Amino acid sequence: GQNIDQPTEMTATEGAIVQINCTYQTSGFNGLFWYQQHAGEAPTFLSYNVLDGLEEKGRFSSFLSRSKGYSYLLLKELQMKDSASYLCAASDSNYQLIWGAGTKLIIKP
Amino acid sequence: GAVVSQHPSRVICKSGTSVKIECRSLDFQATTMFWYRQFPKKSLMLMATSNEGSKATYEQGVEKDKFLINHASLTLSTLTVTSAHPEDSSFYICSARGLARDYEQYFGPGTRLTVT
Numbered sequence: 001g002q003n004i005d006q007p008t009e010m011t012a013t014e015g016a017i018v019q020i021n022c023t024y025q026t027s028g029f030n031g032l033f034w035y036q037q038h039a040g041e042a043p044t045f046l047s048y049n050v051l052d053g054l055e056e057k058g059r060f061s062s063f064l065s066r067s068k069g070y071s072y073l074l075l076k077e078l079q080m081k082d083s084a085s086y087l088c089a090a091s092d093s094n095y096q097l098i099w100g101a102g103t104k105l106i107i108k109p
Numbered sequence: 110g111a112v113v114s115q116h117p118s119r120v121i122c123k124s125g126t127s128v129k130i131e132c133r134s135l136d137f138q139a140t141t142m143f144w145y146r147q148f149p150k151k152s153l154m155l156m157a158t159s160n161e162g163s164k165a166t167y168e169q170g171v172e173k174d175k176f177l178i179n180h181a182s183l184t185l186s187t188l189t190v191t192s193a194h195p196e197d198s199s200f201y202i203c204s205a206r207g208l209a210r211d212y213e214q215y216f217g218p219g220t221r222l223t224v225t
Contacts, residue, residue, distance in 0.1 A: 042216040101152040
């Protein structure tokens with residue numbers, strides 16, 4: 001079956017760095033997405049990886065290892081506004097997104 | 110970037126009535142649109158996938174007669190919740206995928222449905 005695993009909740013301190021991990025198993029693979037979702041709002045796109053390696057975009061970076069079925073989202077210089085849920089989603093052979101349950105990130109001052 | 114709008118943003122209706130939610134891609138042609146629902150503190154649950162001009166493909170457990178989906182054009186899809194009940198109260202989100210961008214989904218802002 002198809003499955004996405006990510007931690008349910010993480011806590012970090014303002015100004016610090018946090019890494020949110022995601023493992024996936026899909027029928028075929030066409031890339032790995034990370035989305036940010038604030039409470040009561042729709043998800044917003046953060047990153048897309050289809051090749052192995054690290055993609056950096058400002059304070060956020062995303063890593064992919066296809067052979068390990070593994071990705072992580074790295075958030076640097078954490079700000080209070082980064083408190084949100086982070087959703088990992090893998091695109092399968094039909095370009096359908098298989099969603100993880102999301103990781104709720106709590107930032108403390 | 111690609112923009113998807115959704116209307117209404119919030120709706121309150123009485124039990125037994127029907128509600129229509131519109132999803133529009135504003136600056137690109139959406140060959141495929143997706144409808145999700147999300148319960149509080151839960152992840153997105155895909156309800157159905159619709160391709161322009163064809164019938165929607167519903168996920169297992171989603172009643173196609175209750176959640177009517179129409180994708181009449183490349184920029185508009187509608188979800189109608191028929192004979193709504195309080196258990197249909199949820200956050201409904203649409204997303205759209207374009208012809209050229211065959212990997213990324215762009216999300217609408219969501220519709221908060223409350224059935225009293």
